[in-house]
Amino acid sequence: MHGNNGGSLYHEALLDKRKDVLTGLGLQVNELAQAVRASDEDQAQMSHEEFLNMRLNKIEWDTLRLIDEALDRLQAGDYGTCLRCEEPISPKRLKALPWAKYCVRCQEKLAKRDQDGTRDEAPDLVWSS
Ligand SMILES: [Zn+2]
Known part of the structure; x- marks a missing residue:
């Protein structure tokens, strides 16, 4: 059974x-496996470029995790509600950032705190392809 509050739209x-991110990651899985194998043999072998690639991948892995969390919330029925203040997140924001956990106001507060170095609650990841 699907809800009739437009939830299936966000689900899609x-x-x-999710598919986009996985496709992007898929292209690099072989390289990554090779980098891991190489670092087994000789830790110092990893080039600066490979290291940067793995860091870039981290953003995609993070996005993947956020998407999965959003799908869980969708299933649980609390999707689209700010995890911080429990106000509804605007449809405009959800359209741009379907994995958003926070409303715009909380996001701005968290982003500010993030700059201060407080890291207990990370702001929503903004990822554009
Ligand atoms: Zn909020």
Whole structure:
């Protein structure tokens, strides 16, 4: 059974984005496996470029995790509600950022705190392809 509050629309958007991220990661899985194998043999062998690649991948892995969390919330029925203040997140924001956990106001507060170095609650990851 699907809800009739437009939830399936976001479900589709999340699955689409998930596919995009996985496709992007898939291209690099072989390289990554090789880098891991190489570092087994000789830790110092990893080039600066490879290291940067793995860091870039981290953003995609993080996005993947956020998408999965959003799909869980969708299933649990609390999707689209700010995890911080429990106000509804605007549809405009959800359309741009279907894995958003926070409303715009909380996001701005968290982003500010993030700059101060407080890291207990990370702001929503903004990822554009
Ligand atoms: Zn909020």
